[in-house]
Amino acid sequence: MARCFVTRRLPGDALDRLAAAHEVEVWQGELPPSREELLAGAREADGLLCLLTDRIDAGLIAACPRLRVISNYAVGVDNIDLEAAAARGIAVGNTPDVLTEATADLAFALLLAAARRVVEADAYVRAGRWRTWEPGLLLGADVHGATLGILGMGRIGQAVARRARGFDMEVIDLRDLEGLERCDFVSLHAPLTERTRGIIGREELRRMKPTAILVNTARGPLVDSDALAEALAAGEIGGAALDVTDPEPLPPDHPLLSAPNLVLAPHIGSASRGARTAMADLAVDNLLAGLAGEELPHRVV
Numbered sequence: 001m002a003r004c005f006v007t008r009r010l011p012g013d014a015l016d017r018l019a020a021a022h023e024v025e026v027w028q029g030e031l032p033p034s035r036e037e038l039l040a041g042a043r044e045a046d047g048l049l050c051l052l053t054d055r056i057d058a059g060l061i062a063a064c065p066r067l068r069v070i071s072n073y074a075v076g077v078d079n080i081d082l083e084a085a086a087a088r089g090i091a092v093g094n095t096p097d098v099l100t101e102a103t104a105d106l107a108f109a110l111l112l113a114a115a116r117r118v119v120e121a122d123a124y125v126r127a128g129r130w131r132t133w134e135p136g137l138l139l140g141a142d143v144h145g146a147t148l149g150i151l152g153m154g155r156i157g158q159a160v161a162r163r164a165r166g167f168d169m170e171v172i173d174l175r176d177l178e179g180l181e182r183c184d185f186v187s188l189h190a191p192l193t194e195r196t197r198g199i200i201g202r203e204e205l206r207r208m209k210p211t212a213i214l215v216n217t218a219r220g221p222l223v224d225s226d227a228l229a230e231a232l233a234a235g236e237i238g239g240a241a242l243d244v245t246d247p248e249p250l251p252p253d254h255p256l257l258s259a260p261n262l263v264l265a266p267h268i269g270s271a272s273r274g275a276r277t278a279m280a281d282l283a284v285d286n287l288l289a290g291l292a293g294e295e296l297p298h299r300v301v
Contacts, residue, residue, distance in 0.1 A: 001021070001022050001023055002022045002023070002046035002047055002068075002291045003022065003023045003025075003044060003045050003046050003047070003066070004018060004022050004023065004024045004025070004045060004046065004047040004048070004049065004287060004291075005025050005027075005041040005042045005045040005047075005048050005049070006018075006024060006025070006026045006027065006049040007027045007032060007033055007038065007041070007048075007049065007050045007051055007053075007054050008026070008027055008032070008051055008073075009026055009027075009028070010073065010276075010279075010280040010283070011273065011276045011277045011280055012276075012277035012280045012281065014277075014280035014281045014283070014284040015280070015284065017284055017288070018049075018284045018287060018288065021288060021291075022046075022047070022291060025041060025045075027041060032051065032053040032054060033054070035055070035060075038054060038055075038060065039060060039063055042060065042063075042064050042067065043063055043064055044064075044066060045064060045066060045067060046066050046067065046068050046069070046291060047067075047068065047069045047070075047071070047287045047290065047291050048064070048067060048069070048070045048071070049071045049073065049283050049284070049287055050070065050071070050072055050073065050079070050080075051072070051073050051074065051079075052072070052073075052074040052076060052078075052079050053079070054079060055079055056070060056079060056080040056081065056085075057081045057084070058081045058083075058084035061081060061084045061085060061088060061090065062084070067088070067090055068090060068091070068290060068291065069090060069091045069092075069093070069286070069287055069289075069290025069291060069296070070085060070090055070091070070092045070093070071092075071093045071094075071283045071284070071286040071287040071290070071296075072092065072093065072094045072095070072283070072300075073095060073279055073280065073283045074094060074095060074279075075094055075095060075096050075099060076094070076191055076192060076218075076219060077092060077094055077300050078191070078192040078193070078219065080092055082300065082301045085301055086301045091286075091290045091296050091299060091301070092296075092299070092300045092301045093282075093283070093286030093287075093289075093290070093296040093297070093298050093299050093300060094286075094298055094300050095278075095279040095282040095283055095286075095298065096155065096282075096298055097155065098275055098278035098279055098281075098282060099269070099270035099275040099276075099278075099279060100155045100156050100159050101159055101275075102269065102270050102271070102272040102274070102275035103156050103159075103217055103269040103270050103275075104156055104159035104160045104162075104163060105163075105272075106217055106243060106265070106268060106269045106270075106271075107156070107160050107187055107189070107215055107217040107243075107269070108160060108163045108164070110215050110217065110241035110242075110243060110263055110265065111143070111148075111185055111187065111213065111215050111241060112143060113241060113263050114213045114215070114239045114240065114241035114261070114262075114263045115140050115141040115142075115143050115185070115213060115239075116140040116141070116143075117138050117140045118263075119263050120138060121138050124138065141184065141211065141213065141238060141239075143167050143169070143185075144167050144168055144169070145167075145168050145169065145170075146167075146169050146170075146184035146185060147169065147170045147171075147172060147182055147183050147184045147185070148160075148161075148164045148169045148170070148171050148172070148183065148184070148185045148186075148187060149171075149172045149173075149174040149179060149180060149182070149183035149185070149186045149187070150171060150172070150173060150174060150186075150187050150189060151174040151177070151186065151187070151188050151189065151190050151199070151200075151222075152188060152189035152190030152191070152218060153173045153175075153189070154189060154190075154191075156189045156217075156218075157187075157189035160187055160189065169185075174186070177199070177204060177207075180204060180207050180208060181207050181208070181209070183208065183209065183212055184209065184211065184212055184213070185212065185213050185214075185215065186200075186208065186212060186213070186214050186215065187215040187216075187217070188200065188214075188215065188216040188217070188218045188222050188223070189217070189218050190218055190222060191218070191219070192218070192219035192221055192222060196222055197221050197222070198221065198222070198223075198224050199222055199223075200214065200216075200222060200223045200224065200227075200228070201223075201224040201227050202224065202227040202230075202231075205227055205228065205231040205236060205237055206231075206236060208236075208237050209237070209238070210235065210236060210237060210238065211237075211238040212237050212238055213237070213238050213239045213240060213241065214228070214237060214239075214240040214241070215240070215241045215242075216240075216241075216242050216243065216244055217243040217244065217269045218244060219244055220242075220244040220245040220246035220247070220248050221246040223242075223246065225245060225246050225247075225250075225254070225255075225256055226255065228240060228256065228259070229254075229255035229256045229259045230255075232256075232259040232260055232261055232262055233255075233259055233260065238261065239261035239262065239263075240259075240261070240262050240263070241262070241263040241264075241265075242256075242262070242263070242264055242265070243265040243266075243267055243268060243269050244267050244269075245264070248267065249266065250264075282297065282298060285297050285298075286298055286299075
């Protein structure tokens with residue numbers, strides 16, 4: 001029987017399966033464990049099931065001599081030092097596929113909300129400002145027939161493209177950001193790497209149409225937050241809708257929080273009951289396989 005440390009409670013009964021086979025400690029806090037708490041829990045663990053909020057760097061890996069497998073409850077693994085894990089022969093797994101459709105749904109929901117000013121309209125009604133139907137009230141952008149640029153045409157990007165075609169949108173694969181100037185909407189679905197960090201900065205925002213709307217459901221650091229806040233305040237782009245930010249969450253005084261024409265969500269791209277439960281199942285499957293000396297069903301390294 002191996003020892004496992006799980007950094008958060010998870011939906012569904014997947015952790016019951018893990019506990020039936022191994023000794024399991026689950027972090028019970030409402031917030032992620034601190035660095036010290038993470039080290040304390042993982043130091044004697046053979047298996048670690050972590051979240052994207054947990055920084056699994058070389059120092060932490062070195063401090064866990066028994067660690068044999070790391071299972072990340074996410075598709076992205078930018079929170080894990082993969083080189084350090086590989087050097088130790090530690091298998092690393094993730095949870096792809098099962099969150100594709102849920103994240104694509106959220107991306108398109110944000111696109112529609114920003115285009116048609118849904119959040120602003122809701123606040124307008126709740127504030128008692130709606131007096132009568134008006135021809136010029138809260139005019140938004142047309143989605144049907146518009147041009148959508150997708151940066152990162154992987155599983156989620158392709159799922160967003162399928163939804164866009166239902167609106168008769170022209171879809172552009174923004175490989176190397178070619179065609180950025182043509183887009184009415186730009187949706188980000190690339191993984192976070194050194195190449196993609198800050199890929200949407202001041203220059204790229206200035207290349208976009210002044211009416212264009214930026215949507216990000218991938219990783220916050222793909223976008224230069226300060227540059228985006230400035231572009232929105234100056235009217236250089238039409239709007240933005242973000243499920244992820246940099247930093248995350250935003251501090252109360254961050255300029256993005258006062259920027260106009262911005263819709264914000266608290267990183268809920270995969271937050272459907274079905275997707276999050278399936279992610280837990282995959283994460284536990286990875287951990288069980290690794291601890292049994294078997295190949296992980298979804299191995300990254």
